[in-house]
Amino acid sequence: MKDSHYLTQMNLRLIFLFSIICSAVACSRNTGDDKHLSAKLSPVIAVEDSKTADPSWSTSNTLVYHCISEPDNLHPTNGNSTPRSEILMNTQQPLLRVDFQTQQVIPCLVKSIPVPDENNLRYKYELLSNARWDDGTSLSSEDVIFTAKVSRCALTNNPGTKMYWKNLKSILSDPGSTSVFTLIMKTHNIQNLSFLTSFSVMERKFHDPKNILGKYSFEQMDDSSFHAEEHKDLVDFINTFNDDKYGRDPDFLNGLGPYKVESWDAGQSITLVRKTNYWGSDSKEYFLQAFPEKIIYKLNKDENSTQLEFKKQTFDASTNFSTSSLIALKQDPAFNSNYNSALTLTYNYTYVGFNEHPETVQRPEIFTDPITRKALAYLTPVDQLIRLVYKDYSKDCKRMISNVSPLKEEFNKDLKAIPYDVEEGKKLLTEGGWKDSNGDGILDKIVQGKNTSFSVDLMFLSTASDWKDMATLLAQEYAKSGIEVRLVPADLKSFSEKARAHDYDIILGSWGATSLPEDYSQIWHTASWKNHGMNYTCFGNEASDALIDSIKTESQNTKRIEMVKRLQSIIYEDQPCVFLYCSLRRVVVHKRFGNLKMYAERPGILLNTLHLLSENSGVATVDNPSPH
Helix, strand or coil, X not given: CHHHHHHHHHHHHCCCEEEEEECCCCCCCCCCCCCCCEEEECCEEECCCCCCCCCCCCCCCEEEEEECCCCCCCCCCCCCCHHHHHXXXXXXXXXXXXXXXXXXXXXCCECXXXXXXXXXXXXXXXXXXXXECCCCCECCHHHHXXXXXXXXXXXXXXXXXXXXXXXXXXXXXECXXXXXXXXXXXXXXCCCCHHHHHCECCCHHHHCCCCCHHHCCHHHHHCCCCCHHHCHHHHHHHHHHCCCHHHHCHHHCCCCCCEEEEEEECCCEEEEEECCCCCCCCCCCHHHCCCCCEEEEEECCCHHHHHHHHHCCCCCEECCCCHHHHHXXXXXXXXXXXXXXXXXXXXXXXXXXXXXXXXXHCCXXXXXXXXXHHHHHHCCCHHHHHHHHHHHHHHHCCECCCCCCCCCCCCCCCCCCCCCCHHHHHHHHHHCCCECCCCCCCCEEEECCEEEECEEEEEEECCCHHHHHHHHHHHHHHHCCCCEEEEEEECHHHHHHHHHCCCCCEEEEEECCCCCXXXXXXXXXXXXXXXXXXXXXXXXXXXXXXXXXXXXXXXXXXXXXXXXXXXHHHHHHHCCEEEEEEEEEEEEEECCEECCEEECCCCCCCHHHCEEECCCXXXXXXXXXXXX
């Protein structure tokens, strides 16, 4: 119980600052200004339902959600995009969840949080007795074991998350019950419980009808002499499991969530439909509820077109607005009358990253020394970028200094933000050996015996104008110091693939985070760039790896925090990234839907919990979350 208590105490100490623009609680329905801007110290904002429903509002119980990018796929293991994870929250279920209300780890598919043994290595679980797959089969420990094995298998295409399963030694099923099992971990880890919140449980019979993985043990997967690629049956099975159809074709998408994928119209929309006879329909738990009959994730990347869609009330909700679009819409009294809108702080952060090991993909070795990387930090106009993105609300946006949010207890307050200082940046570039030797206006230096120009690609997402605007500003600022920047827009799938392959020079991106204690392996451990994981910048060495390994096994809060602060100092000195700002989430939800709560945790709102209001009063038209 010590781990659970520790997680609880830590999360209760966290404070989130929310900047409310306009809600049914704070504003009258017809106001179009921001005079009601206020700060609330709360992890959850509950918005009061509209007292009456406008006769012009649609009474369709289909919720249309605005997206600016498609998921890379909807595969239960093989993917890492934000749209994917948000959709899977409605179609899949993990064993445990992070409670959006309290930021604590809570049971989802199991009856209770287990009490570990005295060494914090054995965790005994019992599955819910009523959980059923779509074919009516009961959830069993066999499904949990399959999920763990396929996630651990070296051939599975999930490099970004495989590391989190390496601490699992084995799973023992109970001979007397198909719903009882014990997780045995190799070492004590602060995430021995919470890592399970990130992984969907899969049906063995659906994905592995011949039970191929049942022939292989966890011990074999840990054995360096075991070569999975030499076993034909395993190779054939994993090739099928990795097939794109298990991430795109609705006939091959299966999960324990209250919704299933009805259709995926590539480049247009993804439609989820509420399941009939859903096993969790009687539950009071919000993550099992399904109030909208359909949820349509509709793609629209064009901001002007998106604004028109909201004016026509085609869209019901979004957390993907640019600040400019939200400010423009809020000038329209009809928009304020029809929609609740707010800005909220998050744990997500935006950064500029540098490729420290470009030689692996034969790119020019420009950012291999920290002096050059630190020079770019001085040349990056962070405050100007924040104003560019958040306009009048930039004062509510917190600057990032390290890889830890300033909202968290672990944040190292001794680190100071590197100021925008062009002269200091130029000085460091000179120290790093950069000069314009041929008078063409672009810096150069001898690298590996070859004259190399400071001419780089800057890759950014093409999903929203904010990314392009920031990339353009960076290119303009860096050019003042003799750095040539070529802008490389990329869709989400291409962005992820190139970043994991380290096929870039500079990257402009963002990371999602939560309130829970972090295991920094995924983004900052060298193993996570050697295996094409999510350490995009190729940061790290033996010392930083050892510290990361120690952090994830330290249960004493004070000691862990001190180690996290040391890691931040190492990253700060190495400067693999220019950390920009904590992202503000722009939330918009139509007032025809009630039961709106806004959360600090991703994704900020839960679409499945939104109630359709009746024509005459703020009362939900559906009494049950899903039909029986």
